Amino acid sequence: MKVEKGKAVGCNEFETIDADVLIVANKQETDSGFLRSLTGVVINEDGTIKIDMQRMTGYEGVFAGGDMLPGENRSATIAIGQGKKAAKYIDAFLKGNTYQKPEKHLTASYKKLHMWYKTDAPQKEQDKLAPEVAIQNFDEVNAGLSEKESRYEAQRCLSCGNCFECDGCFGACPEDAIIKLGAGNRYKFNYDACTGCAVCYEQCPCHAIEMIPEPVKSI
Ligand SMILES: Cc1cc2nc3c(=O)[nH]c(=O)nc-3n(C[C@H](O)[C@H](O)[C@H](O)COP(=O)(O)OP(=O)(O)OC[C@H]3O[C@@H](n4cnc5c(N)ncnc54)[C@H](O)[C@@H]3O)c2cc1C
Ligand code: SF4
Ligand code: SF4
Incomplete structure (x- = not known):
């Protein structure tokens, strides 16, 4: 071939x-x-x-x-x-x-993440058949992960750029300008109440919030 x-x-x-x-x-x-x-x-x-x-x-x-x-x-x-x-x-x-x-958001690179939020946790090693055993039959060589192990691995995800509803910004906002939309629906910002203090942005672990200059209103 x-x-x-x-x-x-x-x-x-x-x-x-x-x-x-x-x-x-x-x-x-x-x-x-x-x-x-x-x-x-x-x-x-x-x-x-x-x-x-x-x-x-x-x-x-x-x-x-x-x-x-x-x-x-x-x-x-x-x-x-x-x-x-x-x-x-x-x-x-x-x-x-x-x-x-x-619309897709910009990539939240490693430098943009606030790593204080996460604990270093080593990757789970999968069990593997030794080569001399593997060549004797068609059994799976890599054992894969159990459900418990898979869930643990998923928790190591840094959720780069994607809000995972930690409620950090919601709790930190001094103006109550962040409105919770319920599980799975994330949040809405009340820009009339927001003073642009950037507290939410600074503490968001995964850079899901971006600060941008306020659009200039034409008179
Ligand atoms: C030998 C081989 C090895 C491969 N190894 C890998 C690999 O290691 N990693 C990897 O990512 N991909 C691998 N692939 C590719 C992968 O299996 C396919 O790309 C994938 O399964 C495609 O998914 P599918 O849902 O489009 O089709 P399928 O998985 O083929 O599902 C289509 C289903 O529709 C059913 N069907 C067909 N016609 C009808 C009908 N008229 N009525 C009702 N049901 C029907 C079929 O029975 C089948 O269950 C391999 C493929 C082959 C052939
Ligand atoms: S910038 Fe400040 S006021 Fe505006 S939503 Fe964030 S924390 Fe609240
Ligand atoms: S935007 Fe950031 S700080 Fe706010 S809930 Fe989502 S992940 Fe947490």
Whole structure:
């Protein structure tokens, strides 16, 4: 096999090897024929499906993602990400709207974080089979993490630039200018009450708050 344009292709060299069992596990072709009955769905030559900016196929209300889409990087992570994106468009479609991507904030680099908030905690090492044991069977080599260990790892996330609702700014604001919107909905700023003292900004651990000059009001 050789790799051409990111895809494995045969190179006409053959080799005979002894084997007890042969498991054919190559290719990632999509069996999309069942979609042919839906008018408007455009199926490419290789079986992949065309979608629009809303991740919808040519048939209204049918969305697609994962290996079904053209692209060289077909992996579980990409398929999961595309599923997550499609879910936002599907949700909006079902509500009769079009999903609008929110503006992305600037990257909160390490220097912008307030590390006093976090405790240094070493990364959990996964159990691994020794090479001499691993070659004897098809058992998982890397044991992965248990639910408890995964939750612990998730807590080590620095949440760079993304508010994780620690309530720090809400508690610190001397003007009560920060309004809590309830779990999962973060906060709203009452700019009429805000004096721009920057206390919220200075103590936010993950740089989720940005101070910007007040727009000059035209008279
Ligand atoms: C051998 C191999 C190794 C791989 N290794 C990795 C790896 O190490 N890491 C990685 O990230 N990715 C890996 N991948 C890629 C990864 O598995 C795929 O990119 C990913 O599973 C795509 O997800 P999907 O949901 O689009 O499709 P799938 O996971 O294929 O899911 C599609 C599902 O739809 C079902 N289905 C199909 N037709 C119909 C129908 N008509 N009606 C109802 N159901 C239907 C199928 O049975 C299947 O369950 C590998 C792929 C292969 C083939
Ligand atoms: S800048 Fe000061 S007044 Fe304004 S929201 Fe932040 S802490 Fe409150
Ligand atoms: S903006 Fe920052 S300080 Fe305020 S709740 Fe979110 S993470 Fe905490």
